[in-house]
Amino acid sequence: MSKPLIGVILGAVLGVFDGLTAWFTPAARDQLGGIVVGSTIKGIIAGIAIGFFAKKFHSLPIGILFGVLVGAFLAFLVAFMQGGYYLEIILPGALVGLIVGFATQKYGYNLSA
Amino acid sequence: MKWLSDDRLNHLRSIVGNPDFSSTKYTFVKELGSGGMGTVYLAEDTELDRLVAIKVLNTPDITEDLRNRMVREAQIIARLEHPGIVPVHDVGILSDGRIFYAMKFVRGSRLDEYAAQGASLRDRLRKFQAVCDAVAFAHAHGVIHRDLKPQNIMIGSFGEVLVLDWGVAKIRDTPREIEGTVIGTRDYMSPEQARGEIDQLDERSDIYSLGAVLHFLLKDQSGVSKAAKAICAKAMASAKESRYSSASDLSADVARLLDAEPVSAYRESAFERVSRWVGKNRFLVLLVLAYLIMRIIFIFTSRR
Numbered sequence: 001m002s003k004p005l006i007g008v009i010l011g012a013v014l015g016v017f018d019g020l021t022a023w024f025t026p027a028a029r030d031q032l033g034g035i036v037v038g039s040t041i042k043g044i045i046a047g048i049a050i051g052f053f054a055k056k057f058h059s060l061p062i063g064i065l066f067g068v069l070v071g072a073f074l075a076f077l078v079a080f081m082q083g084g085y086y087l088e089i090i091l092p093g094a095l096v097g098l099i100v101g102f103a104t105q106k107y108g109y110n111l112s113a
Numbered sequence: 114m115k116w117l118s119d120d121r122l123n124h125l126r127s128i129v130g131n132p133d134f135s136s137t138k139y140t141f142v143k144e145l146g147s148g149g150m151g152t153v154y155l156a157e158d159t160e161l162d163r164l165v166a167i168k169v170l171n172t173p174d175i176t177e178d179l180r181n182r183m184v185r186e187a188q189i190i191a192r193l194e195h196p197g198i199v200p201v202h203d204v205g206i207l208s209d210g211r212i213f214y215a216m217k218f219v220r221g222s223r224l225d226e227y228a229a230q231g232a233s234l235r236d237r238l239r240k241f242q243a244v245c246d247a248v249a250f251a252h253a254h255g256v257i258h259r260d261l262k263p264q265n266i267m268i269g270s271f272g273e274v275l276v277l278d279w280g281v282a283k284i285r286d287t288p289r290e291i292e293g294t295v296i297g298t299r300d301y302m303s304p305e306q307a308r309g310e311i312d313q314l315d316e317r318s319d320i321y322s323l324g325a326v327l328h329f330l331l332k333d334q335s336g337v338s339k340a341a342k343a344i345c346a347k348a349m350a351s352a353k354e355s356r357y358s359s360a361s362d363l364s365a366d367v368a369r370l371l372d373a374e375p376v377s378a379y380r381e382s383a384f385e386r387v388s389r390w391v392g393k394n395r396f397l398v399l400l401v402l403a404y405l406i407m408r409i410i411f412i413f414t415s416r417r
Contacts, residue, residue: 106396
């Protein structure tokens with residue numbers, strides 16, 4: 001599987017899962033649909049960015065670092081728009097970025113011309 | 114009467130045992146080792162001014178026809194050009210009628226010495242895979258080694274793997290020895306080889322020997338998986354039809370074992386499959402677990 005494709009699929013799956021965990025917060029349950037959609041879009045954007053980065057730079061540590069930064073940055077934007085829960089949003093977001101960064105470098109391959 | 118000293122007597126004894134290379138372009142340097150099929154000597158090529166390893170075969174009283182055939186086969190073997198095969202430079206006959214093969218002199222350790230130095234299981238398997246690839250190349254050219262054993266495999270100074278001693282190798286489908294002749298080394302020869310069934314010998318006899326070499330490399334090693342044992346057992350099956358059909362197939366299975374992929378020789382259970390996958394993707398599993406644990410912690414803390 002190509003690196004960008006792995007990034008998109010993994011980012012989307014983890015995004016959906018990440019959004020669904022909002023169900024455990026009773027106050028956010030009635031907004032679950034919007035949270036899942038938003039979280040999925042965030043995961044896909046992170047996956048695309050990390051996947052294309054992995055396509056250009058073949059380095060596991062740099063790929064992981066980039067994943068963490070992208071994941072944390074997108075999560076920060078979400079937390080900022082929400083006006084709170086920085087730790088609860090940024091930490092999982094960074095970890096999701098780490099997982100996607102690792103997976104794209106480790107399991108993806110580049111389609112050569 | 115003057116008595117000879119022990120040193121002089123021992124010296125004379127050793128000289129008498131040495132081969133007579135006077136009819137060749139080689140000069141004797143020292144004996145390197147001996148086995149059932151012959152003795153290997155270090156010699157100097159006086160024309161090219163280089164050291165070579167010469168194997169003198171124990172083949173007394175051979176007919177002219179058989180000798181010519183052996184020389185012809187040696188010429189074919191000498192054409193095997195592969196980084197894992199030590200080429201035969203020269204073949205000839207000594208003044209006492211014995212056939213000799215001159216090979217490249219390889220500096221390094223024999224596979225058994227390499228294993229004794231404490232090589233890891235992965236390194237052993239990698240070297241073994243390289244041996245399989247060299248043997249597969251020879252098989253593709255119709256050459257069967259017939260005496261594969263750790264003592265005939267060298268690990269060079271840079272970790273390169275070289276299969277030596279093609280002196281008793283045979284071209285497929287060409288009769289050479291009389292039926293009943295046992296060629297090879299007892300611990301590493303296939304059952305059909307041990308029975309002297311010359312016409313039954315083919316690539317799968319070498320595969321049995323490769324299995325025996327793998328068995329040698331795996332013994333006394335901790336953490337040998339069932340899959341590794343199964344590869345060994347399949348290569349060493351008594352019935353040659355049950356063995357790997359080619360050295361390439363054996364090499365591919367070893368490569369899969371090294372990559373923590375399922376091997377053809379072993380059907381694993383669902384639990385073993387999951388364990389292997391987790392072992393192969395340990396870091397990813399740890400990351401996902403860390404993510405899940407963190408999520409659970411946040412869920413519980415947000416409820417308070």
